[in-house]
Amino acid sequence: MSDRTMARQVLLFMCLLSLSSVRGQVSYSIPEEMPKGSLVGNIAQDLGLDLKRLKSGKARIYTGDSAEYIELNKERGVLLIRERIDREALCGQTTPCALHFQIILENPMEFYSVTVEIMDVNDNSPSFKRAEMQFRISESAASGAKFVLERAVDPDVGVNGLQSYSLNPKDHFSLKVQNQPDGNKMVEMILQKPLDREKQEQLSLVLIAVDGGDPRLSGSAQINIIVLDVNDNAPAFTQEIYKATITENSPKGTVVTTVTATDADKGINSEKIYSITSTDDTMPELFEINESTGEIKVAGHLDYEKAHHYQIHIQATDDGGLTDSCKIVVDLIDVNDNTPVINIMSKLNIISEDSKLNTVVTMINVQDPDSGENGKVHCSLETNVPFSLKSTTNNFFSLVTDNNLDRERETGYNISVICADEGSPSLSSSVTLSLQISDVNDNAPVFERSSYEASIPENNTPGLSIFTVRARDADWNQNARVSYILEDSSINGVSVASYVSVSADSGVIHAVRSFDYEQIKDFQFRVIVQDGGSPPLSSNVSVKIIIQDQNDNAPQVLYPVQTGGSVVAEMVPRSADVGYLVTKVVAVDVDSGQNAWLSYKLQKATDRALFEVGAQNGEIRTVRQVTDKDAVKQKLTVVVEDNGQPSRSATVNINVAMADSFPEVLSEFTDFTHDKDYNDNLTFYLVLALAVVSFLFIVSIIAILSVKCYRWRRERMFYKSGANLPVIPYYPPLYADVGGTGTLQHVYNYEVCRTTDSRKSDLKHMRPTQSVSSLDASGTQTLTHVQREKLINYDFDDQQKPPNTDWRFTQNQRPGPSGAAATPEVAVGTGPWPNPPTEAEQLQALMAAANEVSEATNTLGPGTMGLSTRYSPQFTLQHVPDYRQNVYIPGSTATLTANPQQPQQALPPPQASGAQPEPPKAAQTPASKKKSTKKEKK
Template sequence: MSDRTMTRQVLLFISVLSLSSVHGQVSYSIPEEMAKGSLVGNIAQDLGLDIKRLKSGKARIYTGDSAEYIELNKERGVLLIKDRIDREALCGQTTPCAVHLQITLEDPIEFYSVTVEIHDINDNAPSFKKNEMKFRISESAMVGAKFVLERAMDLDVGVNGLQSYLLKPTDNFLLKLQNQPDGSKKVEMVLQKPLDREKQEHLFLTLTAIDGGDPPLSGTMQIEITVLDANDNAPVFTQEMYKATITENAAKGTVLSTVSASDADDGSNGRVSYSITNTLDDVPEIFEINEDSGIVVLSGHIDYEKARHYEIHVQASDDGGLSDSSKIIIDVIDVNDNSPIIIIMSKSSSIAEDSVSNTVIAMISVNDPDSDSNGQVHCGINENIPFTIKSTSNGFYSLVTDSDLDRERASEYNISVTCSDEGVPSLSSSVTLTLQISDVNDNAPVFERSSYEAYIIENNTPGLSIFTVKARDADWNQNARVSYILDDSSVNGVPVSSYVSVSAESGVIHAVRSFDYEQIKDFQFWVKAQDGGSPPLSSNVTVKIMIQDQNDNAPQVLYPVQTSSSLVAEMVPRSADVGYLVTKVVAVDVDSGQNAWLSYKLQKATDRALFEVGLQNGEIRTIRQVTDKDTVKQRLTVVVEDNGQPSRSATVNVNVAVADSFPEVLSEFTDFTHDKDYNDNLTFYLVLALAVVSFLFITCLVVIISVKIYRWRQSRVLYHSNLPVIPYYPPRYADTLGTGTLQHVYNYEVCRTTDSKKSDCKFVRPCSQNVLIMDPSSTGTMQRMQSEQNILDEPDSPLEVCYI
């Protein structure tokens, strides 16, 4: 509407209002697309006006921009269609759509409003902006993947507008609509079935948009889907096995066979290359294959007498890494003739080892295209297997068992069926059937040894792995799964489980405790091996554990006995010759073996040139003639070492008196009692101990006297009170001479010397014929002790000497 027209309408409206003229309003409803000249309404009748008034009043109609659609016929007093009304062009998607008119009259001025509502008709079909959409979707796309489609447009409104969509075909995709906030719908295509480029590389779908008119109108859009390739197909040989024959005199380059594999993929994913994969034989040196064409040719020399058959393993691979395998059976013949053809009609891949005889495992059909005797075929199988082949009818054979099977003896049989004709030379063919023998639990576990012996060093850490028992079961799978169980037994009255444990899975035997060779040197027990069959089978084995000694004990010197009060000295006369036996150091080691092998060494001596110690026997002998210049007092320090690693040792001091008479020895050894080697601290400790014992004795004596006095007073009180008195003695105590409550009578022997520091008590048993007992408390008399039996003869005799 122009500014001028708008101005005129506004002025006219103001002038009408100012005149306060009477006016009215009328409304009409018409459909769009009415023909030109069609009646809208009788305005004169509806407003109550006379046709003459319309003429005299110079009736005019103001429609603004709508003037081109409606006109007033004053002759008839009606409103007519002036031009075709297109609701979509007039109002678009706005509803309701109406045309507003104003009718004015003059003399007097009158003003009337007329509203013409334009109703929509289904004159527009839904349409798409594009006629075609294209998608490129990989065949590896996941189910549920969504693809947004273009929405259709419909200029109509209401029920005549766009109502629904339809997608065809729906083999791989479904249509999904989602309402949007603006009232529109989002159109999506959802993958419901995986795509397969190899089956269909291009898909053509039709998306149809339908409105709600009667009849409904629709618009379509074509959807083209190109399925992109994914390497989801491996090459596939046209045959699982190829066969070829060649004469032994064939030249190099002779074509044997052509293998072929196809890959349904596209591009590099479908490009196939061929290779020979034999590794354990000489096939790669005799045959070669063209990696592009798959042609297998002879590249080496073949000899019928050396090999009648070759099996070539061929692999076809695409550029995506997927592959397939096949094999080529090459039969070498002497002449260009036909070999019998063997066809496996049916076969069993496995059979239980407890199957009865005459169980059929395969049916074979054999024929030879040759004629006469060359076509007469006889079939047989390889020897030394529990099977036989029987002819059931002309050209048909059955392969059956003819003896008991044992999977443990043979778990798999390659049964080679060879069929030969009667030609000269005879031609034959063969086929190999692989038969698996399934297991039955008919074998108990068997230990690798009938008994076990293991060694462990003493002082081990608890939990140490000693060794492993191993049992094998000839069965298979669960029937051969062996578990190890420690048999319930005891060692020296103690359960064996407190000594060792065994791992149920591995059979490893662990030490539960630390062993001491000196307490237990060996023990044995039983281990049971049980399989996992049903019912389970088991076997036992004896295990003996030997404790090995460790050098954990130092040597102990038995003789000479080391004391610190009285002095023991071995006397050597000055007339002693070379090799004179002075004494013998006797020591023992509670260890065993080389840990108890003792050696004796002279560590230090007053005169090292005078004495030596036997390395093995500990004998102390003179190594030279004794002279007058040798001092009387000789002190030797002998080290006793065992042979352990590391070795342990003990030290013993030996006093030797070099003299011909006892007075000489006595005068010299008197000073020994004041030797600085004695420890003065020992005297202090003895005095302190004596003082403590004396204090305790006096305290006990005072307590006992006090108790006696108290009881005496109580008895006196009871006596004067004329009450009966019952004496009471504590249990286990008796009054000895009325002086105390000691349980036992103790006898004490006190030995005193002129030197109070060296007082001691001693209990001596004679040890050697040449031992001198030097007692400082004596008046100078030296006594030679004669033993009833030499200690060297009885090393186990007790030797008790107490010195300070």
């Protein structure tokens, strides 16, 4: 903070002390850099104020044109940090550093002075303007030669400021610190040991500056020394301190002063260079120096209000690196360049018309940053108003009333205050104060009507706006602000608040519930209006609400009574005259007015030409004579309708019996209650039957498709090649005796599973099991059952085994009963079957059958048995060739035939070892031909 600003704060502080309304002064001390919201002090306790007084007096802080770093918490009565305070930015090197402000209270108006001293915190470390300093020192420099070093700058003050310097290493140089009269320190580097350029041409030193804070902070600069040859005379200034005076706001380039230094050396060693090393402010750009002549000029804007004087340090350096320094003190002269600043410390925007004389309306503080006569100000009012300006102390003024106020005559004033200083020329400023005159609450609000009446239809929506009551108040502002209140009362024992509500601001009356005309026709209540004055004034008005009927109820039929179980019928004798009163429909409507007017009409009747209903009275009468052709059962439907908009209606069904006696009526009406049930049941059963039939049809279609698909896949399986045939059933020839006994002892059934490489794998087949077969009269035998018992695996090679000669028979060797021989008693062809073939022969027969199945698929012609027929489960003996004519020997290509043209040979005895004759070849079938061809190829 500049000295001038500090002086203004001290002056403000002294002025506040001299005010008559000042009650006391409080001082606090806080460290800088405290965070926002930190506690400064309990101002209410220290000033002896009550928290209620702070709130009622609208306590606040007044700082003038300075930034507000402190805020007042009226709830707690304490001062808090509003903005982080940087002491160096606020006061600079000035000590002590303090904030001065006032606590302003109103009703009555008073203020207190508060001083907050900002204590320095070691938050800045010493720093050098240049990180490196370079010296050119002659080697002839004698011990004790001085070299002025650049000073370090530490913005902190006191013990936290710069304290000491140190130099490393200390082989050739030492430090000397001299205190200056202005409090600054001059740092000199003293040569302790002569330099020898031949040994060391350059030296590098480190200058360390340390402050006295806790913890201690330091800064350093590098010193580079170049050792030169002989230059044993340093420059010397003619004065150690130069003084200069210059007015503020001087333009750039204005010469401040000129410094001069001499050097006893000659030639190049006597040439000097002038430079500014440092200043005591943070704005070194305000001045500049000519390096050759030493002329100091203004380089920036000089403001007396910021700083009254400046210190400039100048250094002269010759070509040999020897230096000398001096100081220039520049004092500024104030110029009247600032207009007075008018600050409103406290202001009333509204004042009551019954205020007393000398009531303080506004407190004004006027500040002029200029000094002397340029800073003295006086204020005055411009217009003729019932107010006057009183000065309590220098630069503090109070605007007070000096006449009675009347709001009806003048509702407000615009007061102009003009403040001028005593400078030459004089500068002035003005401010306009707007003041409104408030009214006293002397008028009660009045309703626009003496009473209100409104209507609302029933069945309304809750919250519906009914109408609005309005009242006006002749007063102004808060006194004229009215609010509406529902007077507490009861309607039929229920609070009126459960029926209606009134908006406090607008006076709109809302329905709280939905009204029913049948329960309540109208009701009354009172509304109170009250203004916002103190004390408040009020008045009331009567309000009547009428409920309008709506057609919300349908007619109700009282007669005839509708029953759910029994049937009630009106009996009309067949001899009834025209206009005979059958019955009368009686109905009521709980609505009122035209909503309750009922009319009757006949909607539906068995015979419309026989009955009519009275439109107004509901009487049902006959319109003609009853005849024998009229049905005994007559059913009428009568509609009862009201006259509302929209209309509502009800219907009633009436059963009429055209009979002269009760038993006749009873017999005819027994099915009244059952017709509907019967029709409903019939419809249900028809729908159910249709659903069942549809389901069965879909299931049948799916079953047929599944069977067709299964048969198609099975046929495809049997038509594949033998290598890929999964299962091939083999049925060996079955023989029957000539007598047609139809009995077979054994059935051999084999199942073959082969793959493409089945010749090198095992073969699975089933052991033969007994089966029952039947033979019809024509000799056709049918297989009925085959049981599979056990799988036996065999390995076989590719060679076909030779046929077994034991299986070759003559024509006389016919099979007969088991164990029988060819005797005269036994017919030819009925002898025993030879011993069964071995397992190897059976296997060969099975393979041959498989090949035959595979080849016969493509060679079967007309009249030839197909594969699917021959090997299907339905295969019968009628498809087997007549083995009495052709005997097909398994495992052999020979076929025994029973050609009658060939002679029959008797079977040799078993013990005979002679060769059996070769049987003649039988007629070959396509399958046998292919089989024989295959074997010949092998």
